[in-house]
Amino acid sequence: MKTQLDTDIALWRSAVTRDSAVDSADADELEGHLREQIAELVDVGLSDGEAFQIAVQRLGRVDQLTAEFAREHGERLWKQLTLSTTRDSVDRRRPLLEMIVFAALAAVLIQVARVLAGMTGTADMQFMGDPIAPWFVRNLGLFVLPVLAGYFAWRRRLSLRTVLIGAAVVVGVAVLVNVYPFPPNSQTDLLVAIHLPVLLWFVVGAAYLGGETTSLRRMEFVRFTGEWAIYWVLLALGGGVLMGLTALLLEPIAPGAIEDVMRWVLPSGGAAAVIVAAWLVEAKKGVIENLAPVLTAIFTPLFAAMLIVAAVVYVGAGVGRDFDRDLLIVFDVLLLVVLGLVLYALSARDATKPAGALDVIRLIAVGAALLLDVLVVGSMLARIAEFGFTPNRVAALGLNLILVVNLAITAWLLGRTLARRASGGALERWQTGYLPVFGAWAGIVVLLMPVLFAFS
């Protein structure tokens, strides 16, 4: 039989869980507390109604309570933030307007750079069929990512001092990579082009977090990165359909005109999409939040199966000396994707929940990836011993060593979590603590490697 007390408690419970900072397990825990408190008060002679009133009051005001839970559970706070922005409908349009301004800025910036680089271009390097100066490719990240960092600095109302420090770092890096005298087709030039966006992504992270880099906050940026990538790909797919249809429409009336259209639309569209995707992540947090666990749950087992097959094949056949460079790049991308998957899954996971079947699969995936990476590092060391150091080999070796360490500790911590010797929190802290290592390595490749190898 449902008593008045049960109804009261159910009402209170729905109020506590409304803002999603308190999940149903926490609500169970709080309800247990409430019921015991009520029972104790009834024992000393109070009525059900009186006891309920007092017990609820002692638990604390619902909004303060949920705020406290939201502070502790960052992954739920995520949802909380959207609510607070959608509630004040007064300046609902403002974020949209800000986004458009920054997206336009990125679109224009990359277009100006493309036109300028096209004028000084030689046949050595081409961009969409046009000759282009090598500095365009090297600086690609610099045309877009500082704008994204600026967007967050603006949205977060960062202090002038913080903004100036960030700007000084970006300008310093930009000046250095452009005064370095790279000869045409230099290896180090290409390495800078690949690693500079990674370095700049850390600047974006600093702006995103507003300089607050605790473990919980860093995890938020990891989550942002994963979701930003999903949105960017979605936008790119939409853009691809649009361009494909445009090409079909233009073909009969103006053959060849599509190349000209592409030349203008593609770089600007891609750059603007970087900002739009970031805005979407912020504006539509709740939507993707439901998607992230599903995506990782689908792809983790698939990647685990693929990695096991690859590990068995390569261990059986041996990678040997003819482990060529293209395959090496494929391996590195694969390992980074696995790590990304683990990180992204981690960011969507509730650290207080015990380990489950998915963690077993994750451990298998990480174990297979680790095995592959050890093989890669071994073959690379053999190559270096035989042919000596080149910038490419050093960059690849460094990245793989960083990955080996990360994967090994990740596997160890996952194992401990499964054996219930540690909570998921340990793994989360390890991963967020390790993030700066990637940034530092990108910094070394961008700033030091060209000098060390005399820009070869």
Place this chain on the structure above:
Amino acid sequence: MNIDKDLVAAMATPLVLAILAEGQSYGYAIHKRVRELSGGELEWSDGMLYPLLHRLNRLDYVRADWGTSPEGRRRRYYEITDAGRAELAQQRRQWATATRTLGGLWGASASAPAFASTLGT
């Protein structure tokens, strides 16, 4: 006497860890133990205990496990870990220094030793 909010916040971690060092417990029982130890003078809104317990769990100071209460309700039990004991020992040293420092100024008052033992055992 009402204890200052910031002081309560600072005490909360060692207090909860020290109670759990006595043995596995759950939210309401921890809350009752706090009330009992402080003679009702330490007031916090009961709900705040839970985010604190979850934070300690995330930091690996305590382990949480679902069990069942005698009435058959789901109940989350907390147990201190080795890391939690180490943290408690360190907090205990800090509090001992703090009370000794203030005690040196104020002279040994009757409340000081009682306060220290609350935190310690």
